[in-house]
Amino acid sequence: MRAALAVVTLLAAALCGLLVVLARDPKRQVFALLANGLVLSALFEVLQAPDVALSEIVVGAAVTPLLFLVALAAIALDRRERPTNGGQPR
Amino acid sequence: MSPRWRLLLLTLALLALAPGLWRVARAMPPFGSPTSLYGPAINQLAPAARHVSNMVAAVNFDFRGFDTLGEETMLLCAVTGAVVLLRGSRGEGGRDRAGRLPGRTVAPRADATVLVCRLSAALVLLFGVYVVLHGTVTPGGGFQGGVIAASSFLLLYLGEGYDVWRRLMRGPLLQLLEAGGALAFVVAAAVPLIRAHPALTNLLPLGQFRSLYSGGLVLVVNDAVGLSVTGSFGMLLLEFLEETRSSASDPVPDEEDT
Numbered sequence: 077m078r079a080a081l082a083v084v085t086l087l088a089a090a091l092c093g094l095l096v097v098l099a100r101d102p103k104r105q106v107f108a109l110l111a112n113g114l115v116l117s118a119l120f121e122v123l124q125a126p127d128v129a130l131s132e133i134v135v136g137a138a139v140t141p142l143l144f145l146v147a148l149a150a151i152a153l154d155r156r157e158r159p160t161n162g163g164q165p166r
Numbered sequence: 167m168s169p170r171w172r173l174l175l176l177t178l179a180l181l182a183l184a185p186g187l188w189r190v191a192r193a194m195p196p197f198g199s200p201t202s203l204y205g206p207a208i209n210q211l212a213p214a215a216r217h218v219s220n221m222v223a224a225v226n227f228d229f230r231g232f233d234t235l236g237e238e239t240m241l242l243c244a245v246t247g248a249v250v251l252l253r254g255s256r257g258e259g260g261r262d263r264a265g266r267l268p269g270r271t272v273a274p275r276a277d278a279t280v281l282v283c284r285l286s287a288a289l290v291l292l293f294g295v296y297v298v299l300h301g302t303v304t305p306g307g308g309f310q311g312g313v314i315a316a317s318s319f320l321l322l323y324l325g326e327g328y329d330v331w332r333r334l335m336r337g338p339l340l341q342l343l344e345a346g347g348a349l350a351f352v353v354a355a356a357v358p359l360i361r362a363h364p365a366l367t368n369l370l371p372l373g374q375f376r377s378l379y380s381g382g383l384v385l386v387v388n389d390a391v392g393l394s395v396t397g398s399f400g401m402l403l404l405e406f407l408e409e410t411r412s413s414a415s416d417p418v419p420d421e422e423d424t
Contacts, residue, residue: 079197123198125305126305126306127220127305127307127310130305130306130310130313131310131313134313134314134316134317138317139317139320139399139402142406146406146410147409149265149409150265150409150410152267153410153412156267
C-alpha cells in the first residue's frame with residue numbers, strides 16, 4: 077500500500093516538475109511550483125518524513141510562491157513607473 | 167544545430183548510457199532500506215543518552231549541533247542580506263499606498279475569507295508554537311515550527327489586507343526574535359566552554375523520556391532556533407511585501423486602498 081502510494085506521489089512529483097518547466101507564463105509557473113510543493117510534501121509524508129513534509133508545505137507551497145508573486149508584482153510596478161521602457165524587457 | 171540533430175544526439179547518448187544505467191539500477195539497495203549505519207546507531211543511542219524521542223532533533227541540536235549553528239547563522243545572514251538589498255533601493259521609511267497597475271480592478275474581500283483567515287491564523291500560530299515546544303518528542307522542531315508560525319502571518323495578511331497587517335507586524339519585534347534566537351543558540355553553545363567542556367555539551371538535566379521537558383540543551387537550542395526562524399521568515403515576508411507598495415511621489419490612483 078505504502079509502496080503504491082510512493083509510486084503515485086513520485087509520478088505526480090515528476091509531472092508537476094515538468095509542468096513548472098513547460099509553463100511559459102511566469103504567473104502560471106508560480107502556481108505550478110506551488111502544486112509541486114504540495115505534491116512534494118505529500119511525498120515526504122508517504123516516505124515517513126513528516127517533519128520535512130511540514131517545512132516543505134510552508135516553504136515550498138506558501139512562502140516561495142508568494143515571494144515569486146511579489147517579485148512579479150514589483151517588476152510590473154517598476155515598468156509602470158518607467159514608461160520610457162514601455163514594458164520591454166531590459 | 168537543428169532539433170532533428172539534437173534528438174538524434176540525445177538518442178545516441180541515451181543508448182550509450184543505457185547499459186550502465188541498467189546495471190546501476192539493478193545494483194541499488196531495495197527501496198527504503200537504510201544503507202548507512204548512522205541511522206540505526208542514533209536510534210539506539212539517543213533515547214538512552216539524551217532522553218529524546220525525536221532523533222532528528224537529537225542529531226540536529228546535539229550530536230551535530232555545531233553544524234546547525236552554522237546553518238542558523240546562514241539563515242540569519244541570508245535574511246539580513248535580503249533586507250539590506252531591498253531597503254537599499256527602497257529606503258527605510260514605510261510606504262502609504264498599495265501599488266496599483268492601471269486598468270486592474272481589485273475585488274473586495276469576502277467576509278467569509280476574513281473570518282476563515284482570522285480563525286486559521288490563530289490556529290496555525292498555535293500549531294507552530296506546539297510543534298516548536300514538542301521538538302524533542304514528536305516530528306518537527308525549531309525550524310518546522312518556526313516556519314509554520316511565520317505562515318500564520320501570511321494568513322493574517324490574506325484576511326486583513328496590508329494596512330492592518332502592517333500595523334500588527336512589528337519590524338523591531340521580529341528583528342528581536344530573529345537576532346535573540348540566534349544569540350541564544352550561540353550562548354547555549356558557548357556556556358559549556360566556560361566550564362572547559364566542548365561547545366554545546368549537554369550539561370542540563372535531561373528530564374524524562376517522552377515528556378515535554380526532555381533533552382536538556384536540545385530543547386533550549388530547539389526553542390532558540392524556533393524563535394529565530396519565526397523572526398527571520400516574518401522579516402522576509404515584511405520586506406518583500408513592502409515591495410508591492412507605491413512610494414509617496416507616485417501619482418494617486420483612483421481606487422481606494424484595501
